[in-house]
Amino acid sequence: MTAATLPRVDGVQRGARAGATGYVVVPARYPARTVGSVIAGILIVAVGWSVLGNPRWGWPVFAQWFLAEPVIVGLGRTLLLTALGTVFGFTLGTALALARVSGSPLLAGVSWSYIWLFRSIPLIVLLLLLNNLGYLYTTISVGVPFTGINLFSYSTTELISPFAAAVLGLTLNQAAFSSEIIRGGILSVDQGQHEAAGALGLPRRRRIFGIILPQAMRTILPSGFNEIIGLAKGTSVVYILALPELFYTVQVIYRRNLDVVPLLMVATVWYLIILTALSLVQRRIERHYARGTTRDAARSRSRPPITAPKPVAPPRPVPFTRGGEIVIDDVSKAFGDLPVLDGISLTCPAGSVTAILGQSGSGKSTLLRTINHLERVDAGVVAVDGELIGYRRDGHVLYELKERDILRRRTGIGMVFQNFNLFPHMTALENIVEAPVAVQGLSREEAEARARDLLARVGLADKADVYPRHLSGGQQQRVAIARALALRPKVLLFDEPTSALDPELVGEVLDVIKELARSGTTLVIVTHEIGFAREVADTIVFLDAGRVVETGPPDQVLTTPRHPRTAEFLSKVL
Template structure:
């Protein structure tokens, strides 16, 4: 150490930054705007309360009066019945509009076109005068004169029934388009994933499609319900004493028009406010899985401010033993898949051709994939690899040829020289033996990881829930994700989502497992964890067919490699033969570019 160093001045002590006070920036424009808004609000309130012509004493006299409350009750009843029957009808119409039946779709479109065109007030008057057009309403056998029962139309069509029916038809037409828009907003991959798991059509709509569509449906649907609540005032033309008509009767007698109109206005504001709170919580319910953090429960926030509950979750007990890591649990559980999966099936592809219009994407494909083998399909983009894979489990219907698993046709039954497509129910049953893992995961975002895996075993295989959940936990342990059972897909990384997708497919215990570019949607750092799971599956005895661009992975895992080009199988063979000594010039050119 030099003399200069000995006499150098000591460095000044660093200030304690932790004690500094943080002063947020001041937004002058925001402050001015707030002040202006406060002045305007004060002026409005002063005008309402200080002007005696508003007649607030008369308002107070009639606000909770018996006639007004009876009219309010009828308004609420009409709103509830109209909303229930209207949205039920709208759901049926929406499903008919997206149906593959041209007749159903056309009839639904015609109904919607007609009742969206007719003004509500006109529709109510037509229904109320239906007896003029039809003296009786009867049910019987058409064109025979045989009648089960018959009623006088005028006696049957009371003003209340006419009001309910008119509101239902009107709302049904508008809500059908709202619901159809929600259904169309659900990603096509969700439909394909549900179909690939063998879930019945009705189950797909109820558990997979509609819950996701609700995020798009709910805001517009509540607009329609609020419009319905206000639209009930139209039934005054039927002399039905709902809220607005009751108020009209009162102010025609006492001539206090403004105070009575304010009675109706305030009640409509209350109805709107209640519906808005209900809408908020329904939206919050269907946001599960779509948002990483749900918005707060409004009621819980209010109760917390009153000191009745706490917003913070209770701390975990210090005595609770920490869970072992996912990898450790997977090792403890064991990674031998052979005991939990069925023996693989033989896949026979004969003369398969598939076209989209004038574009032929598969041209006379002939392949036999042995049971328990691992086949990697490689080739340039657009060569038909994914289409072939999707044809194996009948997500794509081929134009010619057939595909069979262990001699059983997928999607068809043979009758002589013809193949007849099976009903959807039978296709779904057979499809459950051909699992598929998609490149974009296609997990159901509104279901937890556990529910994603148990959905198909319960619905398709008929497993009891407890047994299905135990199977799901077992599979999650095998892929190293035991601690993610209660998470939603959005809360997982891409690699974790793909491992859950593999576990979901394996829960059905398929004979054949299809992988469509299982790592193409993943960051490079996440590819390894998915490939490790597939490597373990390769020794399980299940038949694996993998479309991949991971040539090194295909070399390591596959028993056979299939190279495709322009919809044709150009070359097949062992990894050593195809990758090291290709017999076809096009194969050699492709391998030279990717290795």
């Protein structure tokens, strides 16, 4: 069939160009959409003509009052109430949300009670109660309870003015609703992010405000801005306090000149302008917190341009780090009635490489997590270079350390997770820099220099400014290894480092681990890669049902296992 005889579609001849070998793609047509668009256009024109062409709307009166001084003053008060209610409400709401998710039952109970109470009370009732607080308490005093010592005392009616009552009421009401929005955002962050931040030894404050809340913001923002927009409109309720905000000012004017509709339109248009401004701010903030979560190159400075693939740079030798000796003594752990670890005792010499094998559910990952105290043990102890992790020994009594002391000791134990657990809102460089700056107090410049050197050592020098989402699985795992190395730990733990990777990506991660095995750092690796374990490990540990069934050199355990359970397992995987 020649070009002249090719079929035509909607007047376009496929392959009509001389020598063309492709096809012209004709998009599908949707007549219903066209009809709907025409109807929508007609409705817009009709509504616009009805509103602008009807003299009873009183547009000259609208124009007269739209920028009038009383209206602008009332608008300013509305904006001020909205701003104060937002700042104070969300600040208090954040504290309430953190209390709800804290480990203190009393704090969580108080927070829940506050939320229950102030979500139940209508805002207009709350404003009236606060405005009449002087009837219940003639003075407000601050002092030492039960001693009669007062630091200062004020008359309630002087302290709680109508404006103060409005700000306080809006704040208390807003905090109750915003706290649940913030709590929902916190709960939406993957648990792995909490564990990764804890494994790096980041202080609680830094974990919350640097890692968890920035990720939670993507969930918080849409509902949070709905609350702010509702607050902007809800300020009209303070008319009950005779406070001249925008709506009250408009009411006063139209009661005098009886031009009700034009004055209501003045308020309506100003509220529309406020809503539009808040929507634009919301969009900008959402784009800021969407960093690293989109593949749209226009929105992310981290996505590199599409170019010809470059050869993968081989990893450079990892700097020597003196390893630490790990001693696990009679450790047991159960989740409820399910025993996971049962009296495990194990020693990993300094600078050794230990591979832990076993079927799923045998306790491998749990054992690994007890080494850096991500899992508390029910019995037994774990020590690195003679220093207990998580506890202080006094004779035969163990006292659990406070969190800051646990975090300090944990910095000597790096951990690489099965699912990487990189912080998605940070670039590869920022992921690595975070802990040295926040935990070790390094300057930003020194931490960045260390981070760039580590990226070069794992073959990712050109990926410093790339977000995790734009990296392959193997690259993400190598960044995770570099992040763990940034604190220069004595012990490095790997939890199934290749199980989440495609087979083609496994090799690049294993090459880095092999290099680490020669660096002097003590490695403990939970893995299913039998060949890798044979090549890199000094000792193989086989777990079954939470017990150490067999341990020994790779050649002995993998070739001539002594225990029948080990032999049965290997016969299925080799």
